[in-house]
Ligand SMILES: Nc1ncnc2c1ncn2[C@@H]1O[C@H](COP(=O)(O)OP(=O)(O)OP(=O)(O)O)[C@@H](O)[C@H]1O
């Protein structure tokens with residue numbers, strides 16, 4: 001009897017629980033978990049809002065090939081209240097899409113594309129609107145024009161229960177000036193600082209990584225202008241298709257469900273990059289799947305074996321024109337513009353791949369100048385040209401910098417830590433998909449392939465830095481030596497005058513020219529020795545990697561040749 005009663009009680013609880021079950025809107029989720037988007041405190045909230053708005057403006061300008069002009073205003077309107085506005089000169093957004101772009105989470109143009117951009121998730125600016133309405137209850141104002149005859153202004157809020165925009169008002173005006181772009185204005189609770197992690201610091205680093213942008217910032221303490229150092233914008237990245245090596249089973253199934261291809265071979269060649277007809281046939285053979293079958297109608301086991309076979313067949317790496325690195329020149333231009341130093345060096349590594357995603361690492365070092373030689377170096381981390389200001393210790397970039405032995409390159413370092421010395425180290429990670437550790441986009445996940453590439457770039461730059469540090473040290477030593485001798489020349493000349501009776505002034509002159517000659521010889525000898533030492537080091541380093549490099553190159557050439565033939569046939573098949 002007691003057991004029966006217990007069963008009834010369990011049933012009742014299950015029924016009660018079933019009544020409470022309902023879907024959770026993504027907007028409600030982030031309303032509760034705003035820290036995941038970078039809104040855990042009011043100082044950071046202010047920076048995050050400005051960052052999301054400016055990153056979007058730069059993305060839009062890049063996409064339209066427009067040299068960016070960004071105008072950001074932060075105005076204090078209460079003890080802990082700020083009004084923020086950011087305007088860009090990008091292509092704007094057509095009026096029908098404005099409400100969702102700013103009022104519906106997980107809505108955007110970048111998520112489904114495999115191409116480098118600052119944003120990807122379709123969340124960024126909505127996080128700002130959400131935080132604003134959460135802390136002030138006020139709508140955000142968005143003004144947009146695509147350069148046509150109308151300028152649209154929407155005042156909107158996010159209906160968090162439905163994750164839909166709630167339009168408070170929509171006004172249109174004549175576009176007399178032909179203006180195009182987006183202006184977004186909102187009010188929020190915040191705290192303003194100008195030290196380390198701050199809006200000016202974010203802007204300074206943004207100006208380094210985007211030296212082709214003009215940014216005007218009017219903050220509570222005055223106006224700051226970050227003028228463009230160049231009118232050359234990096235080439236536009238191209239969109240690519242997914243590479244089989246990076247694909248997961250669930251995604252493969254979804255792609256098969258929506259493909260336009262009529263058979264499996266066509267699906268593989270037209271919906272993936274680097275799969276030609278021969279590779280597709282090889283995949284089908286390995287997977288024991290009929291290549292003529294309709295890709296939408298495979299059995300569950302067939303998708304699984306297809307997925308496995310896709311990882312086993314040899315394919316060349318994905319194309320890398322989907323990336324838009326800064327390039328060595330722009331890194332140096334950017335650093336020179338914002339960081340005063342004696343020496344600059346930059347390195348752009350060739351593209352590489354993690355989980356099928358192409359990526360590229362770039363490094364810049366600014367050395368000397370007014371930096372404190374006894375302080376830890378300043379580390380600038382960038383992901384797709386966006387500065388990462390927070391979560392430094394959780395980031396792959398930090399690990400890579402700490403793992404390099406900087407003592408070989410003229411800096412101080414205690415094992416496993418960031419180096420010490422008068423330097424700024426800049427690392428740029430560019431990829432079609434940045435593996436951020438959270439939606440707040442603050443740190444890069446520690447994939448071994450990524451850490452390895454960053455270290456190689458740092459070591460390349462380190463070797464060049466070492467040469468400069470050594471030259472500088474030698475110049476200092478020789479100057480000290482000269483100064484010591486010079487100090488004693490008058491006394492020695494006087495003593496020799498007394499001993500020999502010769503003219504004191506002539507003796508001093510002879511001694512000075514002797515010193516000059518001597519110094520020159522010593523310097524030349526030291527230079528020669530240093531050069532020999534450097535060549536020895538480079539030979540040793542090259543011997544270590546030469547064999548590995550030659551093997552890799554031979555393998556890649558062979559694979560490329562096979563695949564290029566394959567591609568030609570594959571493309572026809574894909575379109576068929
Ligand atoms: N200033 C702008 N100019 C043109 N389009 C914009 C602008 N701001 C936003 N958009 C459009 O609105 C979309 C949503 O922006 P949002 O910041 O929410 O997401 P995202 O930039 O795609 O990704 P992320 O969440 O990583 O920032 C963008 O994908 C883009 O299409």
Ligand SMILES: [Mg+2]
Nearest residue numbers: 056119124125
């Ligand atoms: Mg964005």
